[in-house]
Amino acid sequence: MRTDRRFLPKAFDVVLTAAALIVLCVAWRPRVTLIVSPTRLPACQTVPVSVDIAWNAPYARSVGILIYQLGDEPKLWLATAAQGSAKTGPWIMDGTTVLLTDQDGRRLARRTLESEKCPLPVTAAQ
Template sequence: MKNALILVTSAVLISGCNDTSSFAISSSPIDSCGKENRTITASWSVQSTQVKTVRVFIKAPAAEEKPWTEGGPQASKDTGPWVFDGVTFVFRDQDGNELARRTAKLQKCH
């Protein structure tokens, strides 16, 4: 069976503020179907004025978080072709507080 990466996105309310922020991971084009590893885009938009920097960490199943990238309150970045089912992207502010996490999930291709 072939697989494709599910797009994961949502809005969240950051504790202590009234602004809605969004965090997403999205797959590369549909032609990635059937490949074990994929390139994806991680993007975020934080509306809180308290958040100056967003740091993104990668966590593979049964592994510890590793730093991947960082940027301002609104940014996006493409991975290389190394994302596989179960890889989690953890978004943290400059103080290490978790803002959100998104996990890559595979879906069967049609």
């Protein structure tokens, strides 16, 4: 059986177009977001503060939000739906990290809060 060569370019175009559409669909997937507000803590802040946390993990069934300080083990703060927002208590300080995980414990996103630089004290001229 002979193949009519006139149809080969059209078949190739169809296959190439289908492959390009598949690549675009995979690359265009919604991204995981984790937003902590404020993004930076006030300068010279020594008292813990509350922050707002918002998240969206479009491909997770549920998420865990863990919070920890450098050198500490992450502690589960919330086990919740894949999308939402909440306000922490007044226990966030410079260096606090917020970790978003999926239902299987895989890390999806992480944010570490930092303080604005504390200005140098002004000394009187002697």
